[in-house]
Amino acid sequence: MRDVAARAGVSMKTVSNVVRGYQHVSPRMRERVQAALDELGYRPNLSGRSLATGRSSMLALAVPDLRRPYFGELAHVFARVSTERGYRLLLEETGGTAEGERAVLRDLEVGVVAGMVIHPQALTAAELEVLRHDTPLVFLGEDPRPPTADQVAIDNVAAAAEAVAHLVALGRRRIGFIGHEAGALSNPSELRLTGYRRALTAAGLPYDESLLVTRAEGDALGAETALNSALDSGLRVDALLCRDDLAAIGALRALTQHGYAVPTDVAVIGWDAIELGASTTPSLTSVEPDTHALVERALDLLLDRMETPDSPGHQATVGHRLVYRESAPALAR
Numbered sequence: 001m002r003d004v005a006a007r008a009g010v011s012m013k014t015v016s017n018v019v020r021g022y023q024h025v026s027p028r029m030r031e032r033v034q035a036a037l038d039e040l041g042y043r044p045n046l047s048g049r050s051l052a053t054g055r056s057s058m059l060a061l062a063v064p065d066l067r068r069p070y071f072g073e074l075a076h077v078f079a080r081v082s083t084e085r086g087y088r089l090l091l092e093e094t095g096g097t098a099e100g101e102r103a104v105l106r107d108l109e110v111g112v113v114a115g116m117v118i119h120p121q122a123l124t125a126a127e128l129e130v131l132r133h134d135t136p137l138v139f140l141g142e143d144p145r146p147p148t149a150d151q152v153a154i155d156n157v158a159a160a161a162e163a164v165a166h167l168v169a170l171g172r173r174r175i176g177f178i179g180h181e182a183g184a185l186s187n188p189s190e191l192r193l194t195g196y197r198r199a200l201t202a203a204g205l206p207y208d209e210s211l212l213v214t215r216a217e218g219d220a221l222g223a224e225t226a227l228n229s230a231l232d233s234g235l236r237v238d239a240l241l242c243r244d245d246l247a248a249i250g251a252l253r254a255l256t257q258h259g260y261a262v263p264t265d266v267a268v269i270g271w272d273a274i275e276l277g278a279s280t281t282p283s284l285t286s287v288e289p290d291t292h293a294l295v296e297r298a299l300d301l302l303l304d305r306m307e308t309p310d311s312p313g314h315q316a317t318v319g320h321r322l323v324y325r326e327s328a329p330a331l332a333r
Helices: 002-008 012-019 027-040 046-053 069-084 098-107 125-131 156-169 187-202 220-232 245-257 291-307
Strands: 058-063 088-093 115-118 137-140 150-154 175-181 212-215 239-242 267-271 285-289 315-318 320-323
Touching (some): 069 245, 098 115, 115 291, 150 291, 156 187, 156 239, 156 285, 156 320, 175 187, 175 245, 212 220, 220 245, 245 267, 291 315
Parallel strands (some): 115 137, 150 315, 175 239, 239 267
Antiparallel strands (some): 285 320
């Protein structure tokens, strides 16, 4: 690192900031240091850094279920960006249960991983506060977190409202919502339903609970079964906002089975913009969280937390966009 600093004409601290991916380095300085890194063939020595700092060169990511495409794609980006910043990534799967989340948080030992990014689904903010310890943590997702914690999410209310506004602009008036849970709703479902309802109100359309379709299982088959049952019972919609892309994929199949053409008869919008959505028939319009920005921001907060463990908590919101495909195409201009 000393040779890189000399080649670039900067301090070793600046080189360290570039290697670790800190965002406050100016683009010109980053380019200058990167050129020196490339010229000298520098690669971070993870074991050496661990010995020098007393800190592990391993980060952990804990998600509910790696079988779900969104979390698999999220883990892929985390692994790549962590490597770019000189860290290895350990993956943990919690099953989305309180027991699984407790186990992951309790089993963390100082020195095994330098920090963890976790997407809890079951534990409350109060429980998470009790389980927090000396290992730096950053939380993903929309559920309430301890007020002093670092958290990164997207604006689910705004994203859902934007999706429904697009369906309204396409001329749709009976817009259903499919895929939320039977019984107690998760926080993401609550927020997406809030955005759905807000957009209907803004468009002068009624909020009709008969247009809400719940699924017993959180997969595509569960959504297909639920929508088939609803259609058999007389549900009539001309558009669907789906809680996630798996629900949307199940909805596409159910609509086809009932003879509806998408988007001519029923327009469909999913959520997460997973890669599979580009290959469905028709291809799936979807809300796309800015996954890369989410990962970068989460790692920024985690690395800052590792350096200054007593700093105040930060709640960050990253962007989203609507990916237009065939199931709810963009408006003609």
